[in-house]
Amino acid sequence: MATHNAPETGFSHLLAAIYRTLGIDFELVVTLQQSSAGAG
Amino acid sequence: MLLIAAVAPAQTLPPDLVHAGYTWDAKRHQRLPISAEEAALPAIILRDYTSLEYYFDRSRKDLRLFTTEHRIVRVNSSDGIERFNKIVVSVLESGAPVAIRARTISPRGEVHEVQAADMKELKDQQGGRGFRVFAVDGVEKGSEVEYYYTRERPFNHFGSEILQSETAVRDVTFELISPEALTFEARVYHGPAVTVDTALAGHRILRIALKTVPALREEAFASVPAQRMRVEYKLAYIASKGPARQFTWADASQYVYRTMTALSKDDVKAVAKVLAAARLPTAGPLPKRIAAAENYVKLNFNLEEGAYPNVQ
Structure with a gap:
């Protein structure tokens, strides 16, 4: 169930912040998304 | 200059603005001539003049942006009257300066200037700030409504100005005045290019002047806003920063x-x-x-x- 509201930039900002906090390289996220989009 | 002292804090515009002394043709008592075709329209705008001035305020040591706008509208029907018997002026939230004059010329050639005291300020429906609405009384079919004002606008290094609406326009001028140290560039969409004028000492002026701009009607399944003639402008070079281009897409992406x-x-x-709260997997x-x-x-x-973009 969705509990908060955020604009599109808020989504990107929050996700970028979460990945950074978890120590996940954001460029890796983008690469993975691109390769899965290509595979799909 | 007639200041709206009753509704705005007493203030004056910088006296050395290029259009500080802007005024209308005070001797004019007859309406501007229009054709039979134009008389059949609900309204036609006979002059649409917009001048933006980037002004260096020496006392504040800061750039400010002012605009002078002048319109003459012939209203031919009650629909036209309804649309143009109010003047909507955007203002800064700080309760910024508006120097406005308005008059009507009736079909009988009676000129009636709306006095400052009579200029009612209407509250907008949301009760919000951001603009003022002035009512112009005594407008009848066949009247001309004429007004001009100078106001300060929120400062920005780039922007756009829409030159086309659902009302046909004659005698359209848009100009952007800047100190000569600032080079602005402009691109016109759905219209001819701007010209550059450096004849005024110490200034650089971009200008577009058109005899007519046709009305653009709403159309089903069409993106009318994208089809409107408009001018987009940006600050491209600053003399003190040399040949480095300002406000590029690279700057934007950074x-x-x-x-x-x-x-x-x-x-x-x-x-x-x-x-x-998320309890995301920490391994795997x-x-x-x-x-x-x-x-x-x-x-x-x-x-x-519309939500707040911060993560908090």
């Missing part, structure tokens, strides 16, 4: 990167709170961890354009 990736103290706290294959984070955000946050 700005977006910074705002997307920089985290303030409050952001760090907010993210810690989200992560504590990276693609799964990435997908888990994305799924959590997508399932727990609604997309709402």
